[in-house]
Amino acid sequence: AKPLIIDTDPGIDDAAAITLLVDEPAFDIKLIASVSGNVGIGHTTNNALKLLTFLGRRIPVARGAAAPLMRDNRFATEAHGKSGMGSFEFPEPDNSLLTANNAVLEERQVLMESTEPVTILTLGPLTNIALLLATFPEVKSHIERIVSMGGSTERGNIGVYGEFNISVDPEAAKMVFRSGLPITMVGLDIGRKAHLVANDLDALEASGEVGKMVSSLFRSYDGGHIEEGIKMYDPSAAMVLIEPELFTMRSAFVDVEISSPITLGATAVDYDGILSEEKNLDVCVDVDVDGFRKSFVDRAARVQRQ
Ligand code: BDR
């Protein structure tokens, strides 16, 4: 199994994405790093711990950045609830999973000690990863690739063109995108397309305790507007790792707007060399929606508490 680090701000859809990966035989989750995003760092860290405690998986959790590099926090409690995990009753977190050191140090250690290159999945703002690459550039040669939920090839959610994870810490995203590492961007447009419907939640609910947890989280997601379809942002990025055949990729030069107040956090996706820059990202441009839904429900339903 390939070593994997998940950098995340749980977050309802983050929790679902992590759940998809805990039993995936192709990957071995070495570390879950929290970052401030949907809610504050205390909550995102606690939510990661609670989820793992509920699932009964002993994966270390490292507490990460408490704020973006240059900007104030902006939370998304309207979509994820005050604590960031809706109203599902998780057990008290097992704090023995919490690492002694901060996320950047723990990520560095996992990367440097791994005998094979490590995949990084990011489901929140890129603050930790920007700090990691700037502080310990020697880790770069130990990274296989970064798969990142963030950005958009179309419109945004917290700006006209700005997606949440990128817009919350646009400087961090810009640094990571310029790192020269192999990066796959799974943007908002993919998560919007790869949606679940109410029937899928019913199937999950009937499947067992873990399915019930996932469906309960999603019933309160985004204010509970499930009739419009439940957007699968972070689970799409997880699925790119698990079942890449479901997605279509295209390489592009992607950069992040960091100065305009009108388009702050926008991801400019240049497929055609208009900006005369070398291509730096693989951009996910399409998803097989039926295949995704079926796979998501099947996989989440199979996960058992341990
Ligand atoms: C992203 O923002 C968060 O609210 C979600 O968890 C996802 O990572 C979508 O813009």
Ligand code: CA
């Ligand atoms: Ca997230």
